[in-house]
Amino acid sequence: MMMRELKALSAEHKEREATREACINVCGAAGCQSHSDELKAALMRAASAQGYGPDTCAVKKVGCLGLCGAAPLVSVHPAGLLYQKVRAEDASDIVANLDGPGVDRIRLDPHAPFFSRQQRIVLENSGKIDPEALEDYIAADGYLALATALTQMTPSQVISQVTRSGLRGRGGAGYPTGLKWSTVAKSTRTPKVVVCNADEGDPGAFMDRAVLESDPHRVLEGMAIAAYAVGATEGYIYIRSEYPLAESRLKTALRHAERNGLLGNGICGTEFGLRLSLRLGAGAFVCGEETALIASIEGKRGTPRPRPPYPAESGVWGRPTLINNVETFANIPSIIRNGGDWFASIGTQQSKGTKVFALAGAIENAGLIEVPMGIKLRDIVFDIGGGIPGGHKFKAVQTGGPSGGCIPEQFLDTPVEYETLATLGSIMGSGGMVVIDNKTSMVEVARYFMDFCMTESCGKCTPCRAGTVQMYNLLSRFSARKAQAADLALLEELCDMVKHTSLCGLGQSAPNPLLSTLRYFRQEYEAAMLPQGGVK
Amino acid sequence: MRKLGNQRSALIEALHTLQEAFGRLDKPGLEFVATSLRLPLSQVYGTATFYQHFTLKPRGKHTCVICNGSACQFKGADRLLEGVRENFGVGDGETTANGELTILTARCFGTCGLAPMAVIDGEMSDPLTPETLNGMLEGVMSKP
Numbered sequence: 001m002m003m004r005e006l007k008a009l010s011a012e013h014k015e016r017e018a019t020r021e022a023c024i025n026v027c028g029a030a031g032c033q034s035h036s037d038e039l040k041a042a043l044m045r046a047a048s049a050q051g052y053g054p055d056t057c058a059v060k061k062v063g064c065l066g067l068c069g070a071a072p073l074v075s076v077h078p079a080g081l082l083y084q085k086v087r088a089e090d091a092s093d094i095v096a097n098l099d100g101p102g103v104d105r106i107r108l109d110p111h112a113p114f115f116s117r118q119q120r121i122v123l124e125n126s127g128k129i130d131p132e133a134l135e136d137y138i139a140a141d142g143y144l145a146l147a148t149a150l151t152q153m154t155p156s157q158v159i160s161q162v163t164r165s166g167l168r169g170r171g172g173a174g175y176p177t178g179l180k181w182s183t184v185a186k187s188t189r190t191p192k193v194v195v196c197n198a199d200e201g202d203p204g205a206f207m208d209r210a211v212l213e214s215d216p217h218r219v220l221e222g223m224a225i226a227a228y229a230v231g232a233t234e235g236y237i238y239i240r241s242e243y244p245l246a247e248s249r250l251k252t253a254l255r256h257a258e259r260n261g262l263l264g265n266g267i268c269g270t271e272f273g274l275r276l277s278l279r280l281g282a283g284a285f286v287c288g289e290e291t292a293l294i295a296s297i298e299g300k301r302g303t304p305r306p307r308p309p310y311p312a313e314s315g316v317w318g319r320p321t322l323i324n325n326v327e328t329f330a331n332i333p334s335i336i337r338n339g340g341d342w343f344a345s346i347g348t349q350q351s352k353g354t355k356v357f358a359l360a361g362a363i364e365n366a367g368l369i370e371v372p373m374g375i376k377l378r379d380i381v382f383d384i385g386g387g388i389p390g391g392h393k394f395k396a397v398q399t400g401g402p403s404g405g406c407i408p409e410q411f412l413d414t415p416v417e418y419e420t421l422a423t424l425g426s427i428m429g430s431g432g433m434v435v436i437d438n439k440t441s442m443v444e445v446a447r448y449f450m451d452f453c454m455t456e457s458c459g460k461c462t463p464c465r466a467g468t469v470q471m472y473n474l475l476s477r478f479s480a481r482k483a484q485a486a487d488l489a490l491l492e493e494l495c496d497m498v499k500h501t502s503l504c505g506l507g508q509s510a511p512n513p514l515l516s517t518l519r520y521f522r523q524e525y526e527a528a529m530l531p532q533g534g535v536k
Numbered sequence: 537m538r539k540l541g542n543q544r545s546a547l548i549e550a551l552h553t554l555q556e557a558f559g560r561l562d563k564p565g566l567e568f569v570a571t572s573l574r575l576p577l578s579q580v581y582g583t584a585t586f587y588q589h590f591t592l593k594p595r596g597k598h599t600c601v602i603c604n605g606s607a608c609q610f611k612g613a614d615r616l617l618e619g620v621r622e623n624f625g626v627g628d629g630e631t632t633a634n635g636e637l638t639i640l641t642a643r644c645f646g647t648c649g650l651a652p653m654a655v656i657d658g659e660m661s662d663p664l665t666p667e668t669l670n671g672m673l674e675g676v677m678s679k680p
Contacts, residue, residue: 030645030646030647030660031647031649031650031660033660034659034660034661034662067649068647068648068649068650069649070649071649071650200646201643201644202644203604203605203609203643203644204605204607204644204648205646206644206646206647206648209646210646241552241589242642242643242644242645242646243645243646244658279548279549280548280549280552281548281587281589282548282551282552282587282588282589283587283588283589283590283642283643284586284587284588285643296548297545298544298545299543299544299546299547299549299583300547300579300583301582301583301586302586302587358646358648360606360607360648360649360651361606361607361610361611361651362610366607366648366649366651367649398606401606432606434606434607434648436610440610445610448606448609449606452643456643458586
C-alpha cells in the first residue's frame with residue numbers, strides 16, 4: 001500500500017464512522033475475554049431489536065479498556081459512556097441509552113482520576129480500535145509513520161529522531177534506544193535481524209500482553225521502522241506461550257499487513273522488504289534475557305551466554321541483531337509521526353515520554369495505565385489506583401517483578417524515573433506494580449520471589465543455581481520462625497555474592513526483592529528470629 | 537516441522553505441535569522429532585525438559601492451571617491449591633487417580649485484574665475463592 005492509498009483508506013473509513021449514530025465497544029482483551037463474545041452477541045441482538053443496523057450502530061470488539069478489575073467493560077461512542085461489570089441482561093438498557101445519560105447501575109465516570117490522569121501514547125488506540133481490523137488501525141493514522149520513514153527519510157534521519165526523543169528501553173533496563181539502533185546500524189555485516197521481546201515473564205505484569213492484544217499493528221509498524229533504520233531484512237517476535245490470545249491477534253495482524261504490502265517484499269512501493277515471523281516461548285522466565293531469548297529463537301535451551309559479544313554484533317544465527325521490548329517498538333510510530341522533540345517534551349530530564357504500568361494486588365482499581373514519567377508513586381497508587389480496598393493499609397508497592405524491590409510508604413512521593421527507582425533499591429522494570437497491604441508479611445514476599453528465581457534459574461552458572469536455593473532455604477527458616485542471627489548475616493552475604501557473580505540479569509537481580517525488604521522491613525526478619533541462645 | 541523446512545531451529549515449534557496433538561511428549565514422539573530434525577535425542581529431551589510448558593507425563597481429561605503470579609499469590613492462590621487438595625486429593629503437577637483432573641500452576645497469565653484466578657480447560661476464570669473453584673471443577677467434571 002502506498003502513502004496515498006493509506007490516506008484515502010483512512011479518510012474513507014473516517015467518513016463511514018462519522019455517519020454512524022453510535023458505536024458500542026466491547027473489551028475483548030484477555031481479562032474480559034471470557035465474557036466478550038456473549039456480550040457482543042447480546043448487544044447486537046439488542047441493537048437490531050431496537051431498529052439499528054450495522055450502519056447506524058456498530059458493535060465492535062476492541063482492545064483493553066484499562067480498568068481490568070471491573071471487567072467486563074463496555075464503552076459507547078460518541079457519547080463517551082463507560083460501563084463496568086456488564087452482563088448480557090444489561091444489553092437492551094445500554095442500547096436504549098446510546099446518547100446518554102446512560103444506565104446508572106453499571107455506569108463508570110470516564111472523568112475519574114483513573115482515566116483523566118493518564119496520558120496515552122502507546123495505548124492511544126487501545127480500547128478504541130478493533131485489533132483484528134487493519135482498516136481500523138489505518139484510520140487511526142496507522143502505518144503513516146512507516147510510509148513517511150520509507151519515502152521521506154533516510155535511515156540515519158530515523159535514528160536521529162529516535163535519539164532526540166530520548167526514548168529508553170521499556171523492558172526494564174532503560175538502555176537508550178537511539179544508541180542501540182545506531183550500534184546495529186553501524187555494523188557492516190549483513191543480513192541483520194530485528195527481534196521483538198514479547199516474553200513478558202514478570203509475574204504481575206501484563207502491559208505487553210495488553211498492547212499486543214489491543215493494537216498489534218502498532219508493534220509491527222514500530223519493528224518495520226526499526227528494521228529500515230538499522231538495515232535489517234528479517235525479524236522475529238518472541239512471545240510467551242501463556243498468551244494465546246495475543247499470539248492469535250499477532251498472527252492475524254501479520255497476515256493482514258503482508259497481504260496489503262505493509263510487510264514482506266516492497267513495503268509501501270519501495271525496495272525495502274522485511275520478513276517477520278513469530279516464535280513461541282514455552283514457559284521459561286530466563287528467555288526474557290536477550291542472549292537466552294536468542295538461543296530459544298534458534299530452537300535451543302534458553303540459557304544465557306556471557307556478553308560481549310553483544311547481540312548488536314552477534315545475535316540470532318550470529319548476525320547483528322536489534323532486540324527491543326514490545327512497548328519500546330510501540331512508541332516508535334508516534335515518535336516518527338510527531339517528531340523526537342515532541343516525545344522529549346514529555347516526562348523528566350532523564351526519563352522521557354510515558355510508561356505503561358500494570359496495577360495489581362491490593363488495589364481498588366486494578367488495571368492498565370499509561371502515565372507520564374516523573375509522576376509520583378503516591379499519585380499512581382492512591383489517585384489513579386484508588387487506594388487499598390477493604391479498609392486495609394498500604395505497606396509497600398513492588399515494582400520490577402522478581403528483579404525489582406518493594407518501596408515503602410515513606411518514599412511514595414518519589415517521582416517515577418529509571419534512576420530514582422534504582423536508588424530506592426528497586427527498578428523501573430517492565431511496568432508491573434503489585435501493591436501490598438498490611439496483611440502480607442514481607443518475609444513471605446521475599447520468599448515468594450526467591451522461590452520464583454530458584455525455579456526459573458536456568459542452572460548454567462553456579463552462583464545463581466546454588467545461591468538461590470540456599471537463600472530460599474534460609475528464608476524458609478525465617479518464615480517458620482526458626483532463624484538465628486547468623487542466618488541473617490549469611491543471607492546478606494549470599495545476596496552480595498549472587499548479585500555480583502551471576503552470569504545474567506536473572507541471577508544478578510534475584511536478591512533485589514530480598515535486599516529491599518531487608519532494607520525497609522528489617523524488623524520483620526528480626527521478629528522471626530529465635531531469641532539469642534535459643535534452641536533450634 | 538515441514539512449514540519451517542525441517543530446520544533445527546524448529547525444535548521448539550515442533551514440540552509445541554506434538555504436545556498440542558497428543559497432550560504430552562512421549563518417547564516415540566521425541567524420537568520422531570529428533571530423527572526429522574537430525575538432532576541428537578539428548579538435545580531434544582534436554583530442550584523438552586528445560587521448558588516448563590512441556591510435559592512428559594500424561595494429563596487428565598480436564599486441566600486446571602492455577603495462576604501463581606504475584607498478584608494471585610498475595611490474594612490467596614495458596615488457599616485455592618489447598619482447597620483443591622482437600623477436595624480432590626491432588627496438588628501441583630498431579631492427576632487424580634481416575635485420570636479426570638490434572639492440577640498445574642503457572643507463572644502468570646497477565647490477567648491480574650482477575651486475581652486470584654485459574655484457567656480451566658483453556659477458559660479464564662473470574663476471581664475465585666476455594667469454594668467457587670471447587671464448584672467449577674466439579675461442574676466441569678460432571679459434564680460428559
